[in-house]
Amino acid sequence: MRIDRNEGGRAIFAGVVTIAIGLVYLSWVNSDSSLRKPTGYPQLVSIQELPDSAEMCPPAEPARTDLAGSPEDNLFAALQATSAHAATAGAGDTVDVTRPPVRTIRDTYPIYSSVAVDTQHDEVVLQDTNLFGIKIFNRLDNTPPGAESTAPKRVIEGPKTQNEYNNGLSIDPKNGDIYSVAMDTADNMIVFSHDSQGDIPPVRRLSTPHRNFASAIDEEKGEVFITIQYPPKVMVYRKEASGSEKPLRVLEGEHTGLYDAHGLAIDVKKKLMFVGNWGNASDYRVAGSGKFYPPSITVYPLDASADTAPLRVIQGPKTQLDWFGGMSLDPDNGNLYVANDVGNAILVFNETDQGNVAPSRIIKGQKTGLSHPAGISVDTKNKEFWVSNMGNSSVTCFSLTANGDAAPVRTIRSAPAGRVSLKFGKPQAVAYDSKREEYLVPN
Amino acid sequence: MNTPQIAVFARLAKENTLETRALEGQKTMISRTMHSLAYDSVHDEIVVNSPLAQAILFFRGGAKGEEPPVRVIQGPHTQIRGTDYDGNDKMTFDEVHGEVIIPVNKDTILVFSREANGDVAPIRVLGGPDTQIRGSVRGHPVVGVDPIHNLLIVRSVGEQGSGGALLMFDRTATGNTKPRSVIRGPKTGLTGAGGGTAQLQVYAPKGWIVGGAEGGSIGVWSIEDSGDAPPRWKIPVQQLAGIGPSGVAIDPVHKEVIVASGGRNRLVTFYFPEIFD
Numbered sequence: 001m002r003i004d005r006n007e008g009g010r011a012i013f014a015g016v017v018t019i020a021i022g023l024v025y026l027s028w029v030n031s032d033s034s035l036r037k038p039t040g041y042p043q044l045v046s047i048q049e050l051p052d053s054a055e056m057c058p059p060a061e062p063a064r065t066d067l068a069g070s071p072e073d074n075l076f077a078a079l080q081a082t083s084a085h086a087a088t089a090g091a092g093d094t095v096d097v098t099r100p101p102v103r104t105i106r107d108t109y110p111i112y113s114s115v116a117v118d119t120q121h122d123e124v125v126l127q128d129t130n131l132f133g134i135k136i137f138n139r140l141d142n143t144p145p146g147a148e149s150t151a152p153k154r155v156i157e158g159p160k161t162q163n164e165y166n167n168g169l170s171i172d173p174k175n176g177d178i179y180s181v182a183m184d185t186a187d188n189m190i191v192f193s194h195d196s197q198g199d200i201p202p203v204r205r206l207s208t209p210h211r212n213f214a215s216a217i218d219e220e221k222g223e224v225f226i227t228i229q230y231p232p233k234v235m236v237y238r239k240e241a242s243g244s245e246k247p248l249r250v251l252e253g254e255h256t257g258l259y260d261a262h263g264l265a266i267d268v269k270k271k272l273m274f275v276g277n278w279g280n281a282s283d284y285r286v287a288g289s290g291k292f293y294p295p296s297i298t299v300y301p302l303d304a305s306a307d308t309a310p311l312r313v314i315q316g317p318k319t320q321l322d323w324f325g326g327m328s329l330d331p332d333n334g335n336l337y338v339a340n341d342v343g344n345a346i347l348v349f350n351e352t353d354q355g356n357v358a359p360s361r362i363i364k365g366q367k368t369g370l371s372h373p374a375g376i377s378v379d380t381k382n383k384e385f386w387v388s389n390m391g392n393s394s395v396t397c398f399s400l401t402a403n404g405d406a407a408p409v410r411t412i413r414s415a416p417a418g419r420v421s422l423k424f425g426k427p428q429a430v431a432y433d434s435k436r437e438e439y440l441v442p443n
Numbered sequence: 444m445n446t447p448q449i450a451v452f453a454r455l456a457k458e459n460t461l462e463t464r465a466l467e468g469q470k471t472m473i474s475r476t477m478h479s480l481a482y483d484s485v486h487d488e489i490v491v492n493s494p495l496a497q498a499i500l501f502f503r504g505g506a507k508g509e510e511p512p513v514r515v516i517q518g519p520h521t522q523i524r525g526t527d528y529d530g531n532d533k534m535t536f537d538e539v540h541g542e543v544i545i546p547v548n549k550d551t552i553l554v555f556s557r558e559a560n561g562d563v564a565p566i567r568v569l570g571g572p573d574t575q576i577r578g579s580v581r582g583h584p585v586v587g588v589d590p591i592h593n594l595l596i597v598r599s600v601g602e603q604g605s606g607g608a609l610l611m612f613d614r615t616a617t618g619n620t621k622p623r624s625v626i627r628g629p630k631t632g633l634t635g636a637g638g639g640t641a642q643l644q645v646y647a648p649k650g651w652i653v654g655g656a657e658g659g660s661i662g663v664w665s666i667e668d669s670g671d672a673p674p675r676w677k678i679p680v681q682q683l684a685g686i687g688p689s690g691v692a693i694d695p696v697h698k699e700v701i702v703a704s705g706g707r708n709r710l711v712t713f714y715f716p717e718i719f720d
Contacts (some may be wrong), residue, residue, distance in 0.1 A: 091665070094632075094673045099714060100683050102699070105456050106709035113445045129445065130708055164706075167445065183445070185706065210528055211475075229475065230495045231527050260474060260495055280474040280495040284527045287548070288519035288562075290497025292472055322469050322509075325445055341446060342468040342509065374445045390445055420461055423446055428705035429642055429690035431482045431489070435504060437454040438463060439692070439701060440489060441710060442477035443447045 105439070107422040109415040110135065112388035113183075114214075114326060114375035115395050116169035118176050119382065121194060123153065124412065125178055126388055126395055127169050127375070129425060133157030134169075134178060134192065135414070137395075139382070142410040149393075149414045158199025162190055165426055168214040168226070168264075168326075169375070172239075177203070181212035181226055184426055189215065189226060189237075204242040208235060214264035214276075214326060218302070223248065225264055227275060231284060232258035234275060236305075253307025254283075257298045263327035265336060267351060271302040272311075274336060274351070276324050295321040297338070297349070314349060316356025321347070325374040328385065330400060335360075337385055339373040346373060346387060346398075365405025369396045372423060384409065391421050447475040449491065451507075452710075454697070468509030472500055476529065478641035478705075479585075479690065481536035483557065488513070490543055490557070494530030497523040499543055499555065516543075516555055518562025524548045528581035533641050537614070539590035542566070546586055549578035552597065571619025575599055575610055579639075587643030587652060588614065592666055594623075596652055598633070598643055607633035609652060609664060626664055628671025632656035642690045651675070651718045653700065659687040661702060663718055676717055678702075684711045695719050 111130035118125060122139040135152040143150040156163070156178075168181040176194030187210050190202035211229040218225070222239040233252035237245065252258070263276035279293035296315035300308060315321075322343040329336050334351040338359075345364035349357070364370065371391030378385045383400045393415035396408035415421075425443040433440055448467040452460065466473065472493050480491035487504035498517035502510065517523070524547045525531035534545040541557040551570030555563065570576060577599045578584045585598035593614040600607050608627035612620060632638060633656065640655030645666075656662030659681025662674030680688045680702055690703035698716040 091668060091672060091675070093675070095676045095717070097676055097678045097713070097715060097717065098683065101702075101711035102714050103455065103457050103712040104684070104709055105452055105460065105711075106458055106707075108459055230530065278469070278474070280472075280493065282495060282497040282525065282530075284525050284530070287522045287524035288497065288517075290493075290517045290521075290523065292493075292496055292498070292517075295469055323446065323467065372446060422450065422459070422462065423448060423465075424450075424708045425445055425447070426705040427450075427690075427703050427708065427710060428478045429480055430692045430701050430703040430710060431480045432454075432692040432694045432701060433451070433482045433489075433504060434484045434694070434696065435482075435487060436451075439452045439454065439456070439710065440449055440480060440482060441452060441703065442449045442473070442480055442491065443445075443475065 105422075107424055109393045109419065109421065111390050111421050111423060111425070112375065112393065112395060112414075113167045113390060114169040115377045115386045115388035116171045116178070117377045117379040117386055118171045118194070119379055120173060121176050124386060124395060125169055125171060127166050127180055129165055129167065129183070131157065132163050132165070133161070134163065134180060137412050140410070141412050143413040145417060147413075148416050150412050154197040156192055156196050156198070156200070160199045160201045161192075162186055162188065162202060162205065166190070167375070168212060170215045170217050170224070172217065173219060179215050179217065179224065181208065181215050183212055184210075189224070204240070206237060206241050207244045209233070213262045216264050216266045218266060218268055220268050225266060225273065227261040227264045229260055229262065230280070232256075232261040232277070234258070234261065234264070234273070249303070249305035251300065251304050251306070251308060255307045255309045257296065257310045257313060259293050259296075263325055263338065265327040265329040266302060267329050267331050267334070268302070269331050270334075270351070272351060273300045273302050273304060274298075274327055274329065275300070276327055276338070278323060295319075295324065297321070297327070297336075299351070299354075312354035314353050314355070314357060318356045318358040319347070320345070320359065320362070326376040328376045328378040330378050330380055332380055335400075337376050337378055339376040339387060341372050341374050341390070344370050344372065346370065346376065346385075361403045363398060363402050363404065363406055367405045367407040369394065369408055369411055371420070390423050392419060393421055447473055447477065449473065449477070449480070449489070454694070464507035466502065466506055466508070466510060470509045470511045472496070472498065472512055472515065474530075476532045478529070478532035479534050481534065483536055483538045485538045485541070486557065488557075490534070490536045492531050492534050492545065494525060494532040497521070497525060497531055499523070499534070499545065501557065514560040516559050516561070516563060520562045520564045521555075522547065522553055522565060522568070526581050526583070529583060531583070533583045533585055535586045535588050535643065537588045537590050540614070544586050544588060544595065546576075546578060546583040546597070549583060550574070550576045552576065552586060552595070567615065567617045569595070569612065569616050569618065569620060573619045573621045574612075575608065575622060575625065585641055585643050585654065587645045587654070589645040589647045589650065589666060590614070591647040592650060594666055596643060596645060596666070598654060607631075607638065609633065611666060624669040626668050626670065626672050630671045630673040631664075632660065632662045632674045632677065640688050640691050642692070644691055644693045646693055646695060646718055649718060653691055653693055653718070655688050655691070661688055661691055661700060678713055678715065680711070686711065
């Protein structure tokens with residue numbers, strides 16, 4: 001085919017112009033993200049074959065799970081981070097899906113399950129059941145209203161401490177040793193010396209049954225008491241026990257009235273033991289034996305063992321007991337202080353109470369700062385009691401004579417004022433409510 | 444635990460986002476050790492065991508605060524029996540057929556109607572040596588259900604926690620019935636350590652079984668698989684998020700898999716369109 005010079009020049013010019021327009025267009029396309037408008041929903045951006053496993057890039061660092069921007073940002077980042085292998089996996093093959101999570105729900109602040117006062121060293125000891133540590137503050141610390149939080153004096157935290165989902169703090173009044181019991185994963189009691197801090201192993205570790213809740217120490221006899229939630233019992237060990245040492249005695253059986261045992265207090269002078277029960281009952285050896293009883297406080301001789309029935313029981317609607325946690329006794333006057341978790345109150349009973357009796361005092365109200373009070377510790381030396389609040393990462397200190405909507409004399413916060421805790425406590429399962437687009441998360 | 448609440452979070456909640464509501468308190472009858480629960484979207488109810496009291500509780504879908512359950516299954520006729528370690532902590536729910544399925548006593552599966560209330564007998568009992576159902580040393584097997592293909596799926600555990608398997612039964616199987624098919628073997632991801640979740644989910648339209656796999660992963664198997672079949676997909680949760688999965692839920696609309704970590708106090712959500720498309 002013959003093409004004359006003019007026609008050829010025009011054709012070349014047209015071609016150059018077309019290519020130039022095309023390049024400009026492609027450049028604009030590549031630079032303008034508006035062509036893929038965000039929809040709020042996942043979009044397929046590419047299909048790429050994964051390399052052979054031997055050459056595959058290592059998975060993302062765990063820190064990437066903390067992406068906490070907008071969901072669109074997270075998803076966009078996630079889709080950019082790794083290839084989206086959209087092919088259906090065939091039988092015999094496993095496709096590793098290595099996109100990082102698009103969202104994470106967690107609480108980054110402490111959740112205080114338990115408190116104990118060390119009057120010898122003027123310190124307050126807190127058990128953090130969220131970040132898994134023990135935090136020690138000066139007894140006279142008081143977080144100013146405008147401050148974000150108060151820094152602890154010492155922190156015992158890290159994998160070597162074996163501290164996971166712990167509770168039930170007790171302090172040795174002689175040497176300041178810290179006793180802490182595991183509620184779930186660890187099945188032990190761990191003991192730290194007073195000066196412990198950082199990621200260090202406990203000075204003693206005692207194997208215990210599953211589901212510890214509270215502890216108490218009888219200094220006169222050198223014994224440590226531990227409540228076990230289920231199957232419910234009270235274990236009594238030598239105070240110095242460690243390893244797999246057997247208990248000195250066990251209170252357990254159908255006549256004990258123990259049902260989902262929780263808080264524990266002892267009166268060494270009057271030789272009494274008080275146990276809080278939530279009322280969830282069953283004998284795991286007998287099918288269909290489940291029952292729900294009202295919550296109660298059962299009172300025993302201090303040396304009770306085996307299937308001993310309680311001396312008396314505090315139980316009934318007047319008590320207002322509602323998923324109550326820690327208990328602590330003032331031996332000088334027999335006042336029994338109860339952290340009434342879901343009732344958002346401190347209930348004060350007399351140790352001689354029995355039956356359907358109302359508390360002699362109730363500390364409750366807006367001024368108290370109480371939020372899911374779970375732990376409590378009476379300080380008879382300074383005439384105060386301390387409450388650990390699971391609901392707002394704080395511990396509040398009250399006069400022993402406080403009543404009604406009383407303001408705390410001091411508050412130590414580990415989170416900004418007004419912040420509410422997620423109260424996570426081993427969220428083992430999850431369900432999706434498709435109607436409300438919500439996650440259901442049990443502790 | 445201190446407070447065995449059921450907290451409710453918006454789907455898009457993230458770090459430190461507050462719950463929208465929580466079920467808690469004596470009147471709820473819930474107890475600790477709730478290692479599985481379900482939402483019944485047909486009847487708008489929450490279904491959960493009360494593990495320390497050998498009971499099954501049904502709540503309104505929007506229940507909050509100290510709200511009592513609308514129905515409670517509990518009593519001698521129920522045959523519900525837990526263990527000293529786990530109570531009766533596991534269950535699943537078939538919202539198409541309105542049935543609660545709970546494993547008990549290590550090697551038996553009980554099925555109740557969702558309408559049951561009080562001290563009622565199960566409508567079906569599956570158990571016996573031919574079923575190959577076996578719970579963990581101190582606990583129960585894990586259950587899931589596919590209401591479209593009419594399958595009951597049981598994550599069975601071998602002796603001393605080894606040799607795990609997925610057993611597939613006809614959904615209405617009773618007595619000492621053999622499974623229709625079994626996924627078992629070294630390639631399945633069901634045998635090694637770190638493979639346990641207390642929940643099994645089934646995306647029935649595609650027949651995908653979603654549950655824990657070894658190495659701290661979430662694995663996906665097909666209901667068509669049998670023998671030594673590896674998972675079709677795997678999310679290496681431990682590597683990606685630094686947590687071991689303990690529970691799992693699926694959100695087909697948004698094509699997401701939600702993973703709970705009891706060991707590390709958090710929930711993570713993965714975008715996972717592959718199993719929903």
